[in-house]
Amino acid sequence: MRGRKWVITLLLLGAGLVGAWAMADGQKQSMDDNMDDLPELETLETHASMQAPKETLPNELTVVPVVSPGEYHVPPAIEDIPESKYGDMIRFGRNIFINTQKYAKRYVGNGLNCADCHLQEGRKPYAAPLWAAYPMYPMYREKNHQVVSFQERLQDCFKYSLNGIAPTLDSDEIKALTVYAQWLSTNIPNGTIVAGRGFTRIDKSRDPSPFNGKVIYKQYCAMCHGEDLLGKKYMDRPGYMFPPLAGPDSYNKGAGMHKIKTCAAFVKANMPLGRPFTLTNDQALEVCVHIWQQDRPWNPKKSMFMNLFMPVTEG
Ligand code: HEC
Numbered sequence: 001m002r003g004r005k006w007v008i009t010l011l012l013l014g015a016g017l018v019g020a021w022a023m024a025d026g027q028k029q030s031m032d033d034n035m036d037d038l039p040e041l042e043t044l045e046t047h048a049s050m051q052a053p054k055e056t057l058p059n060e061l062t063v064v065p066v067v068s069p070g071e072y073h074v075p076p077a078i079e080d081i082p083e084s085k086y087g088d089m090i091r092f093g094r095n096i097f098i099n100t101q102k103y104a105k106r107y108v109g110n111g112l113n114c115a116d117c118h119l120q121e122g123r124k125p126y127a128a129p130l131w132a133a134y135p136m137y138p139m140y141r142e143k144n145h146q147v148v149s150f151q152e153r154l155q156d157c158f159k160y161s162l163n164g165i166a167p168t169l170d171s172d173e174i175k176a177l178t179v180y181a182q183w184l185s186t187n188i189p190n191g192t193i194v195a196g197r198g199f200t201r202i203d204k205s206r207d208p209s210p211f212n213g214k215v216i217y218k219q220y221c222a223m224c225h226g227e228d229l230l231g232k233k234y235m236d237r238p239g240y241m242f243p244p245l246a247g248p249d250s251y252n253k254g255a256g257m258h259k260i261k262t263c264a265a266f267v268k269a270n271m272p273l274g275r276p277f278t279l280t281n282d283q284a285l286e287v288c289v290h291i292w293q294q295d296r297p298w299n300p301k302k303s304m305f306m307n308l309f310m311p312v313t314e315g
Pocket residue numbers: 097100112113114115116117118128129130132133136153154157158161162177197198251255256257262266
């Protein structure tokens with residue numbers, strides 16, 4: 001590790017006023033932080049390893065912003081990946097995470113990559129960062145009605161978010177992704193709830209209107225994700241420059257993102273890209289109702305009838 005030490009902010013769930021205050025404060029700080037970061041995002045420090053991409057690393061695809069220490073956990077830097085078998089697994093996991101289309105192709109049924117939703121290679125606070133997730137498992141999940149391991153949790157994102165097939169627990173893909181997540185969470189003790197986990201909090205002050213959602217979408221999202229919500233592909237290579245929010249290449253109806261509240265929590269903290277926390281709770285919910293109304297692959301766990309006539313209040 002490099003010489004720096006950082007404080008991991010512990011958020012104690014349900015700790016009454018102190019907890020609530022800390023959350024509100026954390027949120028505000030993250031907002032300020034995100035705002036302050038904006039100009040810097042243009043002149044990102046690129047790591048040395050990125051200027052001379054190694055053969056197996058799709059480094060040209062991403063830039064990793066340097067997070068200010070103290071506020072959030074700072075995962076180890078890419079140049080800290082050791083030259084060993086362990087390092088190879090980290091690299092493979094990272095490759096899969098950033099370019100799932102290429103490195104885990106046979107398990108993916110749509111046009112997305114893990115990092116399309118878990119931004120900045122799974123490092124960004126409030127974009128369900130891997131470093132905050134890993135220490136929480138095994139954990140009870142409502143969706144599965146049982147305690148799931150981290151590896152089983154990964155399988156679910158393959159099945160629903162990537163509308164694909166879950167790699168088996170002993171597959172190299174699941175192993176590598178787990179090693180990558182464990183490496184990012186270096187120094188976080190197991191079971192610790194760290195600041196920046198998941199997305200953000202959403203409360204509504206009125207019932208969301210799909211009509212407003214359409215207007216908000218046009219104003220804030222359409223220039224990247226397209227008027228039709230189908231995303232935009234690269235001109236010169238395969239894959240999406242702006243990922244689809246609907247249609248056959250999007251997540252399916254069993255995905256977390258298909259829950260209006262989860263979608264809103266993600267959108268509020270992360271979209272429009274580069275301008276997080278600009279939409280209000282109600283606006284985020286409304287734009288997500290609009291997204292929710294679009295066609296997308298069915299939930300593989302539900303019947304055709306359920307897929308066609310699911311109630312609008314889901315999530
Ligand atoms: C379409 C967006 C999307 C894609 C693509 C996606 N995920 Fe997720 N992922 C989510 C959402 C949304 C959640 C949180 C769901 C919830 O609230 O239960 C999540 C949760 C997770 C979690 C648990 C987070 C936590 O804090 O407990 C892990 C780990 C994870 N995803 C890994 C992956 C991996 C690995 C991939 C690629 C194979 C992937 N995800 C692809 C949207 C996505």
